[in-house]
Amino acid sequence: MFDDLEFEVLAKKLSVKWSRDPDDVLAAWVADMDFPIAPPIKAAMQNVLDIDDLGYPGYDLRDAVRQAFVDRMAARYDWHIELDDTWLLTTVVQGLHFALTIGSQPGDGVVVQMPIYTPFLNAIDQLGRRRVEAPLGRDGDRYVVDADVLEAAIDETTTVLMLCNPHNPTGRVFTVDELTAIAEVAERHDLLVIADEIHQDLLHDDHVHHVFARVAPAVAARTITLTAASKAFNLAGNRCALVHFGSPELRAKLEAMTHRMVGEVSIMGHVATMAAWTDPESQIWFDEMLAYVDGNRRFFAASLAEQVPQSRHAMPEATYLAWVDLTECGLGDNPAEVLFDRARLALGVGPEYGSQGRGFVRMNLATSRHIVAEAVDRIAATVNA
Ligand SMILES: Cc1ncc(COP(=O)(O)O)c(C=O)c1O
Incomplete structure (x- = not known):
């Protein structure tokens, strides 16, 4: 195959x-x-076609996908979250834009660890925020978090830290120590953290993915976590992503925006994500x-x-x-x-x-x-x- x-x-x-x-x-x-x-994903999508079911997704289906997210995070990553703190989006990149919109003002600095997945930079630029670039450190050819460089890059108008873990493009899986160091910087500078964890399942050797919001309880309340089944199960064109809000206030800010402007997940996106995350x-x-x-x-x-x-x-x-x-x-x-x-x-x-x-x-x-x-x-x- x-x-x-x-x-x-x-x-x-x-x-x-x-x-x-x-x-x-x-x-x-x-x-x-x-x-x-994966065959179960194909079968689930085929079933939608077989019964001509391309209407608006049912409410139960939306809840089922969010529940699958909650269950998966608990089972795989020991991260225990509430259904009410989750939301469905079409893509993680949309989530980056949303999170920056609700969590910062035009002109605010947004710190990122460089090099970085290009849509992080595009989101900052397109929303009129300011790039604050903190290069990752090097240990030979391996990239590592350099908390001193990260902290030194932050100025008084920096309000957000965008984290990519596992990190694209370097392929690093940050350790608990590295994530803790990042969290301490975020706490000291009162930063909102936007954590993109879309590559979390794709781990090699004995590397372990640690959900940032779980290892950083002090900043969990001001963290927005984004993920999807789409990288691990090759569904990017299907448009379905999940968001977790660290606090009801963050969630309320999203709800206050008119999410109709950005569209909703298709029925194919729902059933594919369900099949990916729940079928053995x-x-x-x-x-x-x-x-x-x-x-x-x-x-x-x-x-x-x-x-x-x-x-x-x-x-x-x-x-x-x-x-x-x-x-x-x-x-x-x-x-x-x-x-x-x-x-x-x-x-x-x-x-x-x-x-x-x-x-x-x-x-x-x-x-x-x-x-x-x-x-x-x-x-x-x-x-x-
Ligand atoms: C770190 C990271 N975030 C987000 C995405 C894209 O996710 P989506 O298609 O849900 O916007 C990718 C795609 O490669 C990625 O590497």
């Missing part, structure tokens, strides 16, 4: 990863998987998928080191995304652009993740191994030309 994907089939997809570029371009950029989706067969699919991606992660690291020894990267601790340093490869500040032109390979564009991404690319490993091998061959052929 995972190993034998064919270019001809992928090329027929309407979703953006494979449809954006001409057919000779190998797509490893946006964070969609190429794999077939979906979990079996997930475990097999993650084991396969783990193999890709190791294969990619080994073959890149062999074929492009000037490159550097720390294997992701979570996610199916590799953040690769090509600064010594002679491809300039934007190697993704050069690789697109010369190798017909579409990768994540490093500088879009902030200035720390100059010379970097982000490579999507959620595909068949032969496609990963082809991507490495194309990078090597370009670098070694």
